[in-house]
Amino acid sequence: MNRSSVNIIGAGLCGSLLSIILARRGIKVTVLERQADPRTMQAAAGRSINLVLSARGNRALQYAGIFEHIEPLLVPMKARLIHHEDGTTELQSYGQREGEQIYSVSRAELNRILIQTAENDYNVRVRFQQEAVSYYPEEAVLRIRDHEKSADYDVKAGPIIGADGAGSVIRRAFTDAATIGPGETLLEHSYKELSIPSNADGSFQLEQDVLHIWPRGGFMLIALPNPGGDFTLTLFMPSSGKNSFAEIDSDDKVAEFFDRNFADVVPLIDNLIDNYSQNPVGILGTVRCKHWHDGDKMLLIGDAAHAVVPFHGQGMNLAFEDCVVLDQVLENPDADWMTVFEVYEAEQLANANAIADMALENYVEMRDTVRNPKHMLRKQLSFELERRLPNRFIPRYSMVMFHDEIPYAIAQERGAVQQKLLEELTDGVESIEQIDLDSAAAEVEKRLPPLH
Numbered sequence: 131m132n133r134s135s136v137n138i139i140g141a142g143l144c145g146s147l148l149s150i151i152l153a154r155r156g157i158k159v160t161v162l163e164r165q166a167d168p169r170t171m172q173a174a175a176g177r178s179i180n181l182v183l184s185a186r187g188n189r190a191l192q193y194a195g196i197f198e199h200i201e202p203l204l205v206p207m208k209a210r211l212i213h214h215e216d217g218t219t220e221l222q223s224y225g226q227r228e229g230e231q232i233y234s235v236s237r238a239e240l241n242r243i244l245i246q247t248a249e250n251d252y253n254v255r256v257r258f259q260q261e262a263v264s265y266y267p268e269e270a271v272l273r274i275r276d277h278e279k280s281a282d283y284d285v286k287a288g289p290i291i292g293a294d295g296a297g298s299v300i301r302r303a304f305t306d307a308a309t310i311g312p313g314e315t316l317l318e319h320s321y322k323e324l325s326i327p328s329n330a331d332g333s334f335q336l337e338q339d340v341l342h343i344w345p346r347g348g349f350m351l352i353a354l355p356n357p358g359g360d361f362t363l364t365l366f367m368p369s370s371g372k373n374s375f376a377e378i379d380s381d382d383k384v385a386e387f388f389d390r391n392f393a394d395v396v397p398l399i400d401n402l403i404d405n406y407s408q409n410p411v412g413i414l415g416t417v418r419c420k421h422w423h424d425g426d427k428m429l430l431i432g433d434a435a436h437a438v439v440p441f442h443g444q445g446m447n448l449a450f451e452d453c454v455v456l457d458q459v460l461e462n463p464d465a466d467w468m469t470v471f472e473v474y475e476a477e478q479l480a481n482a483n484a485i486a487d488m489a490l491e492n493y494v495e496m497r498d499t500v501r502n503p504k505h506m507l508r509k510q511l512s513f514e515l516e517r518r519l520p521n522r523f524i525p526r527y528s529m530v531m532f533h534d535e536i537p538y539a540i541a542q543e544r545g546a547v548q549q550k551l552l553e554e555l556t557d558g559v560e561s562i563e564q565i566d567l568d569s570a571a572a573e574v575e576k577r578l579p580p581l582h
């Protein structure tokens with residue numbers, strides 16, 4: 131089969147990892163990236179500075195043979211630390227089994243290492259300041275603007291892989307519902323990043339091995355640790371209306387809003403007002419497509435195919451999983467690009483839709499449900515059922531974050547059955563001692579087949 135070369139558009143997290151994986155198969159890979167080389171410049175403010183890496187992402191990095199380069203960047207987080215309005219805190223463990231933790235990782239550092247490895251170890255040609263400005267599906271031609279030379283040129287798809295992120299120019303060229311059928315849904319909430327610097331001696335001002343959440347019902351603040359002792363704070367809230375970015379439109383209102391809602395954080399932030407006014411508000415949304423490929427000419431991957439909201443910390447993890455799934459399809463030497471794209475899409479599309487739904491649901495959990503004592507009771511019961519029947523009952527959060535062998539679609543399906551059961555078992559109950567755990571386990575065995 132002729133699968134000798136490919137052009138990838140976008141040297142972001144997905145495009146650069148994919149370039150490594152494809153080059154390892156002997157495919158000649160060229161990557162065209164709009165931005166300047168990130169190894170020569172500071173990361174742009176406002177884009178998420180650090181990300182949650184979990185099992186699916188870890189597995190992909192191991193699969194590509196580069197985990198050892200990434201490992202030193204990782205800051206483990208074993209639990210959520212909830213900061214209630216009255217100033218009290220509550221630790222909510224993410225998992226209960228050995229190694230069940232998630233990791234904070236710097237987006238910029240991760241991206242730099244991926245690009246460096248692609249170029250140095252796998253001979254991938256990465257060209258910067260090459261912006262895809264339009265794609266013509268009929269001719270399967272991509273117009274590129276070379277910002278270095280201030281000139282345009284065309285690339286013929288043979289094939290083209292669009293890893294150009296949530297605002298993909300390539301995806302947006304397909305307006306015909308019968309082909310890619312893209313749907314973009316903007317969330318009515320946006321985000322802004324702030325930061326908590328380290329202490330003078332480089333130590334953390336807050337507990338370092340947890341993800342901090344200040345849930346406030348309609349909005350929330352979270353903090354992820356960085357290796358340098360600082361934290362990246364992200365405020366998620368409605369774009370307009372009450373308690374929104376639009377409403378907080380002056381320095382006085384920023385100060386008043388933070389004093390009222392996050393009084394314990396204010397003294398930790400270095401110059402809150404400047405921090406707030408200098409950093410941009412970012413939009414969030416979900417992209418769902420009917421198809422991800424146009425014959426054997428074009429494939430969308432990563433956020434370009436399926437951007438999801440960040441509340442399950444899975445966008446990058448899913449994008450990395452995409453790379454592994456695609457590579458496994460390529461193992462069949464007889465499959466041409468068309469077959470590869472078809473099989474890949476059939477494997478992964480339902481999974482992307484499932485995590486898109488679960489990520490939206492998790493926003494409500496993080497900003498609101500975590501404050502409810504019933505939530506803690508259900509979590510306690512989930513862990514107990516997992517201890518008793520580890521091959522049948524695994525909390526949905528754990529299936530998504532720690533079990534890369536369980537597809538997202540299965541996690542969603544089993545998670546719905548489990549949630550219903552947990553609601554029934556905790557109805558009218560205040561503590562786990564009031565629940566008949568033997569009959570709860572029997573009910574699990576009745577409703578959930580064993581996992582393979």
Ligand SMILES: Cc1cc2nc3c(=O)[nH]c(=O)nc-3n(C[C@H](O)[C@H](O)[C@H](O)COP(=O)(O)OP(=O)(O)OC[C@H]3O[C@@H](n4cnc5c(N)ncnc54)[C@H](O)[C@@H]3O)c2cc1C
Nearest residue numbers: 140142143144164182262295432433440443444445446447
């Ligand atoms: C606030 C926030 C927090 C997040 N937190 C997490 C998290 O904790 N965990 C997690 O797993 N995911 C998280 N995500 C999601 C994650 O950032 C994305 O899923 C991930 O970056 C997708 O990688 P990608 O390569 O597909 O897209 P991107 O990372 O967006 O990369 C796209 C690349 O294409 C380039 N490009 C774009 N347009 C063009 C063009 N026209 N021509 C050429 N090049 C182009 C861009 O410059 C970029 O380099 C978060 C997202 C946000 C917004």
